[in-house]
Amino acid sequence: MATTFKTITANDVTNTRTLLHEAIPLTGTIASGTYNDENIKEFSHGMFQSVYDYPYLSSSANHIFDVTHGYSSVSALSGASSVQNSKKINIYNQMASVLVGHDAVGSIQRFDQDGNIAAGGTKLNEAFFLNFSRLLSKDEIKKDTFRMSFLTGGTPAARTDTLTIGDYGASTSYLVNSPAGEYAVLYTSSATPNANSGVGLLYYQAGVAVLTGSIFDGDMGPGVTSGSYDALATGSNINVMADSIRNRLVDIDFNNTVELNSTIYFCRANHNEFNYSANPTYLSSSQIRVKNTTSDNPVSYITTVGLYSSDNELLAVAKLSEPLKKDPNTELTIRVRLDY
Amino acid sequence: MAFLDNSGDIILDAVLTDTGRLRLAKGDGSFNITKFALGDDEINYELYDKNNASGSAYYDIEILQTPVLEAFTNNTSLLKSKLLSISRTNLLYLPVVINNTESGLGGAAVDGSANNRILAVAVDQTTVDNLATTAFLGLPAGVINGVNVAGANSKSIVFDQGIQNNALGAGKDVALDADLVETQYIIEVDNRFGYLADPNGNAATPSFIDDDNIASYFLSVSTNPEFFENISQTNKSSNDNVLLGPVGYRLSLLIGPSTNLASSTYLFTQLGSSTTIRDQALSYIAVNSIDTTIRVTGATTGYRVDVPVRFVKS
Numbered sequence: 106m107a108t109t110f111k112t113i114t115a116n117d118v119t120n121t122r123t124l125l126h127e128a129i130p131l132t133g134t135i136a137s138g139t140y141n142d143e144n145i146k147e148f149s150h151g152m153f154q155s156v157y158d159y160p161y162l163s164s165s166a167n168h169i170f171d172v173t174h175g176y177s178s179v180s181a182l183s184g185a186s187s188v189q190n191s192k193k194i195n196i197y198n199q200m201a202s203v204l205v206g207h208d209a210v211g212s213i214q215r216f217d218q219d220g221n222i223a224a225g226g227t228k229l230n231e232a233f234f235l236n237f238s239r240l241l242s243k244d245e246i247k248k249d250t251f252r253m254s255f256l257t258g259g260t261p262a263a264r265t266d267t268l269t270i271g272d273y274g275a276s277t278s279y280l281v282n283s284p285a286g287e288y289a290v291l292y293t294s295s296a297t298p299n300a301n302s303g304v305g306l307l308y309y310q311a312g313v314a315v316l317t318g319s320i321f322d323g324d325m326g327p328g329v330t331s332g333s334y335d336a337l338a339t340g341s342n343i344n345v346m347a348d349s350i351r352n353r354l355v356d357i358d359f360n361n362t363v364e365l366n367s368t369i370y371f372c373r374a375n376h377n378e379f380n381y382s383a384n385p386t387y388l389s390s391s392q393i394r395v396k397n398t399t400s401d402n403p404v405s406y407i408t409t410v411g412l413y414s415s416d417n418e419l420l421a422v423a424k425l426s427e428p429l430k431k432d433p434n435t436e437l438t439i440r441v442r443l444d445y
Numbered sequence: 446m447a448f449l450d451n452s453g454d455i456i457l458d459a460v461l462t463d464t465g466r467l468r469l470a471k472g473d474g475s476f477n478i479t480k481f482a483l484g485d486d487e488i489n490y491e492l493y494d495k496n497n498a499s500g501s502a503y504y505d506i507e508i509l510q511t512p513v514l515e516a517f518t519n520n521t522s523l524l525k526s527k528l529l530s531i532s533r534t535n536l537l538y539l540p541v542v543i544n545n546t547e548s549g550l551g552g553a554a555v556d557g558s559a560n561n562r563i564l565a566v567a568v569d570q571t572t573v574d575n576l577a578t579t580a581f582l583g584l585p586a587g588v589i590n591g592v593n594v595a596g597a598n599s600k601s602i603v604f605d606q607g608i609q610n611n612a613l614g615a616g617k618d619v620a621l622d623a624d625l626v627e628t629q630y631i632i633e634v635d636n637r638f639g640y641l642a643d644p645n646g647n648a649a650t651p652s653f654i655d656d657d658n659i660a661s662y663f664l665s666v667s668t669n670p671e672f673f674e675n676i677s678q679t680n681k682s683s684n685d686n687v688l689l690g691p692v693g694y695r696l697s698l699l700i701g702p703s704t705n706l707a708s709s710t711y712l713f714t715q716l717g718s719s720t721t722i723r724d725q726a727l728s729y730i731a732v733n734s735i736d737t738t739i740r741v742t743g744a745t746t747g748y749r750v751d752v753p754v755r756f757v758k759s
Binding site: 106107108109110111112113118370372374377378379380381382383384385386387388390391392393394395396397398399400402403404405406407408409410411412413414415416417418419420421422423424425426427428430431433439440441442443 | 457458459460461462464465468475476477478479480481482483484485486487488489490491493495504505508509511513514515516518520521523524526527528529530531532534535536537538539540541608609610612624625631652653655661663690743744745746747748749
């Protein structure tokens with residue numbers, strides 16, 4: 106019996122899971138200077154700034170990360186006289202609620218310096234938050250690849266003291282006690298990190314870096330407003346804080362991860378299969394063009410693989426980059442991979 | 446739709462079709478790949494030079510240089526010609542499927558040119574009356590009455606399958622090899638415009654309507670005998686004088702108009718145009734028209750025929 110379809114059996118299908126990584130290099134000037142802040146979007150609510158890779162009014166612009174600042178209501182910086190005090194507390198609580206979670210009585214827990222929440226210890230009561238867009242972080246940030254450099258000293262006019270922060274050692278040592286997935290402590294050096302040397306937290310699946318403000322020991326104003334971190338955190342709004350950290354950013358580098366689930370269909374054409382064609386040009390008055398006599402081998406040329414449902418609907422299609430010759434002397438296995 | 450880069454290793458460019466994505470989105474398990482087919486849409490076998498003086502290595506050199514187009518997602522536009530598995534390698538002739546306009550409905554004349562004919566469906570009673578005219582009974586040749594679905598002169602659209610020459614003997618004397626006989630067809634009709642009906646005018650039930658509103662009807666000899674007639678080694682296989690060699694089954698069908706076409710000119714305005722068609726009194730009358738294609742594909746042999754059809758409304 107002639108046939109055009111071949112059944113795919115269980116032996117012809119396999120599923121695979123592949124982790125793909127891409128390097129994401131972000132130069133600091135993209136966040137301050139390259140586009141004269143035309144790529145920095147501010148909002149009337151003043152709760153955060155969005156950084157784009159091109160002036161955001163252009164349709165070519167891609168959102169790359171958001172930056173904001175907040176502190177806990179128990180922070181020494183919190184007070185009725187502080188500018189945008191409630192908004193800074195709201196930001197902190199929102200991020201803490203999502204990333205740290207709640208305690209047994211439903212209270213929002215604060216960011217912990219070493220991630221050991223149950224043990225108490227030092228809390229990060231004031232923090233910058235860098236929320237990376239999913240375009241960059243994809244499924245998650247790859248562990249032990251995150252490096253971020255800032256100029257932490259000097260003045261707005263003459264910034265100095267490059268400090269590199271990273272999730273050193275996180276490929277083997279990360280934390281899982283967050284409702285937002287896995288995270289690790291950010292350190293200033295790979296040398297002997299300990300419970301007291303953490304300067305922030307990096308949430309891999311959420312794509313959020315939490316950075317303590319205490320690393321900025323100099324005059325950290327953005328160039329317009331000058332002052333120490335504490336003075337700016339109380340006396341300036343969130344946009345000014347975001348300006349400050351953007352202008353001190355040297356670069357950010359990390360690798361992202363995409364989890365690729367694939368189904369591979371092995372389409373096997375045995376020697377006695379698919380040697381003829383229903384192509385309208387295959388016949389001339391019913392005679393097969395590629396044969397002179399009955400003893401000649403039939404020949405066909407494969408350019409397309411179609412994957413069908415049981416009711417003959419074409420669900421997926423694969424194209425070969427060049428025609429493949431098929432005759433009774435050849436057997437072919439074409440591997441079609443569908444990624445999800 | 447660009448060509449694929451063929452300068453290096455052979456690569457596969459795979460995509461889900463629009464129907465595939467629709468079924469995946471439904472999440473009801475209907476996205477279930479159970480079989481595959483191979484196609485050769487880009488190949489022109491006329492380029493196979495089996496008499497090339499340089500030897501057999503040069504027979505298909507032009508075919509192997511054929512650039513292949515990227516995959517695209519319209520499920521009805523791909524795999525138009527499939528490769529065929531037949532265990533025998535000694536076949537020199539393969540059957541074709543042709544639209545038999547001698548035994549079945551031919552075309553209706555649309556202007557003064559004798560060659561300019563098209564199968565037409567009169568979608569409502571007014572159109573039927575105008576085409577039949579009061580002085581003459583019946584519709585002109587090539588027109589289907591869309592009100593009580595029936596072809597002019599009680600004819601259907603007829604497809605015969607068989608060998609298109611008499612090298613293996615005449616059809617009335619020789620049977621088509623059993624493994625080459627087509628016993629099941631897939632008929633694709635644009636569901637916005639019309640539906641498939643059997644030769645008695647009874648509407649068939651589509652197997653599936655895809656996201657582009659293309660209805661697929663799966664017909665087989667065993668479950669839809671009203672569409673089939675075995676004309677192997679009968680007088681019909683010789684008197685029709687269309688296929689000269691052994692033949693298999695004859696497929697007969699009709700097309701009815703959708704309710705939308707029958708009751709409204711909306712689709713004619715959106716997608717159609719104005720044209721003329723010759724009535725039974727041999728006068729040309731102005732009508733609204735929509736042109737579409739009925740696709741008939743042999744599910745066993747993969748052979749495919751496209752038949753242009755024009756829906757007309759006065």
